[in-house]
Amino acid sequence: MPIDLKDQVALVTGSAHRVGRAIALELARRGAHILVHYHSSSADAVRSTMHDIKSMGVDAFSVQADVGTPEGVEAVFTAVREAFGRLNILVNSASTFQKRELLDVTYEEWQQTLAVNLTGPFLLTQASAELMRQNSPAGGCIVNICDRGVDGPWKEYAHHGVSKAALWALTEVSAVSLGPDIRVNAVVPGPVMKPAGRNMSDEAWEAVGDTLPLKRTGSAEDVARAVAYLVTEDFLTGTLIHVNGGEHLTK
Numbered sequence: 001m002p003i004d005l006k007d008q009v010a011l012v013t014g015s016a017h018r019v020g021r022a023i024a025l026e027l028a029r030r031g032a033h034i035l036v037h038y039h040s041s042s043a044d045a046v047r048s049t050m051h052d053i054k055s056m057g058v059d060a061f062s063v064q065a066d067v068g069t070p071e072g073v074e075a076v077f078t079a080v081r082e083a084f085g086r087l088n089i090l091v092n093s094a095s096t097f098q099k100r101e102l103l104d105v106t107y108e109e110w111q112q113t114l115a116v117n118l119t120g121p122f123l124l125t126q127a128s129a130e131l132m133r134q135n136s137p138a139g140g141c142i143v144n145i146c147d148r149g150v151d152g153p154w155k156e157y158a159h160h161g162v163s164k165a166a167l168w169a170l171t172e173v174s175a176v177s178l179g180p181d182i183r184v185n186a187v188v189p190g191p192v193m194k195p196a197g198r199n200m201s202d203e204a205w206e207a208v209g210d211t212l213p214l215k216r217t218g219s220a221e222d223v224a225r226a227v228a229y230l231v232t233e234d235f236l237t238g239t240l241i242h243v244n245g246g247e248h249l250t251k
């Protein structure tokens with residue numbers, strides 16, 4: 001029997017817009033209250049996401065923080081405690097995405113990417129485990145949003161790929177360390193939204209889809225439903241779902 005998310009509390013990082021927003025809305029649609037975390041999103045984007053979540057009859061609060069710093073992670077958890085005083089679900093979706101080949105990555109870029117994509121989720125996992133274990137009944141679920149770096153070297157996105165491969169390794173060690181009361185899983189999206197901040201034409205985006213076995217790109221909602229599946233199925237831990245039209249088979 002799938003877990004009922006009604007009245008559970010979910011923290012979704014990077015959820016004011018794009019894929020994180022779709023995940024937050026899917027969990028809200030299933031009855032979870034949501035802590036919307038954002039970093040540099042506009043007030044309009046945050047307001048609109050909060051409005052859409054609340055229109056599903058659940059509570060929504062927001063917190064602005066840089067999850068690439070310990071202080072930012074602490075601020076997120078202060079907000080969770082003040083808003084809800086408990087936590088059932090953490091989704092680590094916030095991420096940087098920078099195109100660089102290995103020899104072009106600067107020390108600062110390496111540090112920043114690892115800070116947001118790996119150290120942030122690590123600190124959020126530790127803080128979440130503590131709060132989830134105060135729940136009654138104790139326990140919870142964490143989902144880490146990875147990327148194709150999980151499936152092998154990603155030459156054009158060297159440091160990003162390394163950070164996401166390591167996020168999968170964090171998922172596995174978390175699953176064996178935090179059970180049986182906390183489950184930890186991952187989703188590996190493929191091309192589901194055009195990269196943020198880049199002016200990619202529809203033709204170029206379609207060409208990306210053409211490289212996949214399913215011959216099309218996906219959607220943020222595809223990822224959101226996979227996250228909801230991992231959250232609601234209580235015999236799943238240490239596993240990952242590729243939501244990528246078969247991209248991992250094309251290398």
Ligand SMILES: NC(=O)c1ccc[n+]([C@@H]2O[C@H](COP(=O)([O-])OP(=O)(O)OC[C@H]3O[C@@H](n4cnc5c(N)ncnc54)[C@H](OP(=O)(O)O)[C@@H]3O)[C@@H](O)[C@H]2O)c1
Nearest residue numbers: 014018019038039040041066067093094095189191192193
């Ligand atoms: N889009 C795709 O097709 C695709 C494909 C594969 C994997 N993924 C993965 O899916 C997840 C979501 O994808 P997306 O395309 O929606 O991502 P995105 O737009 O590139 O960024 C996700 C979020 O990360 C937040 N963020 C960035 N730096 C931050 C920091 N220092 N502190 C806190 N938050 C920070 C941003 O918040 P603000 O905007 O508020 O600053 C943004 O909302 C990511 O983990 C990504 O790697 C996406």
